[in-house]
Amino acid sequence: MTATQVALIAIIAVAVLAALAAFSIASRRTESDWRAEMDGRALRSDRSRVPAAVAARPKPVVEEPPIQVAEVAEPVATQVVEIVAVEEVSPEEAGVTRRQFFNRATLVLFGTFSLTMGGGMLAFIWPTLKSGFGSDIDAGTVDEIRTQVFQADGSITPLFRPDARAYIVPITDEELSGSQFVDKSLAAGGFMALFQRCVHLGCRVPWCNTSQGFECPCHGSKYNYTGEYEAGPAPRNLDRFVVELRDGRFIIKTGQIIESPRAPEKTVAYPQGSSCIAIESAG
Numbered sequence: 001m002t003a004t005q006v007a008l009i010a011i012i013a014v015a016v017l018a019a020l021a022a023f024s025i026a027s028r029r030t031e032s033d034w035r036a037e038m039d040g041r042a043l044r045s046d047r048s049r050v051p052a053a054v055a056a057r058p059k060p061v062v063e064e065p066p067i068q069v070a071e072v073a074e075p076v077a078t079q080v081v082e083i084v085a086v087e088e089v090s091p092e093e094a095g096v097t098r099r100q101f102f103n104r105a106t107l108v109l110f111g112t113f114s115l116t117m118g119g120g121m122l123a124f125i126w127p128t129l130k131s132g133f134g135s136d137i138d139a140g141t142v143d144e145i146r147t148q149v150f151q152a153d154g155s156i157t158p159l160f161r162p163d164a165r166a167y168i169v170p171i172t173d174e175e176l177s178g179s180q181f182v183d184k185s186l187a188a189g190g191f192m193a194l195f196q197r198c199v200h201l202g203c204r205v206p207w208c209n210t211s212q213g214f215e216c217p218c219h220g221s222k223y224n225y226t227g228e229y230e231a232g233p234a235p236r237n238l239d240r241f242v243v244e245l246r247d248g249r250f251i252i253k254t255g256q257i258i259e260s261p262r263a264p265e266k267t268v269a270y271p272q273g274s275s276c277i278a279i280e281s282a283g
């Protein structure tokens, strides 16, 4: 499974988990006791004002003035006392509280954001699964490659495929039997595909025609034309792609990168001429 496929599965898993979490929280909120949504301080305040919290509907009480007698000189005032009662209502009557509204709005926003991000990432990754780097690249027929790689003077020039970020280099059956090429999926039709990236710090490694090898201009790592480490700070050989033949066409599976340690014995000689870089590489 390629790194792209793993990333895609991880994104889908995160989006599904986010959706499940949002749904779970929303369900619990809806089923929770409506009393828990009430403001505790307001409720206590109301209860302290009216001990009998559950009373009849508000009803003004008018105190009858006492019967006036001749001896009473002072006038008697009439006092009206209004009792405010708290009446319990059902969740249906109460409707949606402000807190519930904000909670649900937050969940909706979070869900929308997650879906948008997941969809965007999927759209970004999806094309690379079908074409381009990370997919299977058709580099042409073996005959076409052979014509471009082998030169009239006996030298070779690797065929560079920018879409695969790979150099196509020759390899004989004898060289293929070497210990580091035990994985036969690394060669097909007499060719291999080397990743262009230097295994030291990732610079693109150019081909040097005079030395018949790859020489990194960043820190001086050098590799022969089969990608085997020769000199410099690189910790291993150039990485290779899995390849195969389909109906006579050379397919580079750029989703599968194979690493290999420094080769104890080289399959081809290096250098075969002067070097292209002035950096003195140190092993």
Ligand code: FES
Residues within 6 Å of the ligand: 198, 199, 200, 201, 202, 203, 216, 217, 218, 219, 220, 221, 232, 233, 234
């Ligand atoms: S990146 Fe190539 S030698 Fe450092």
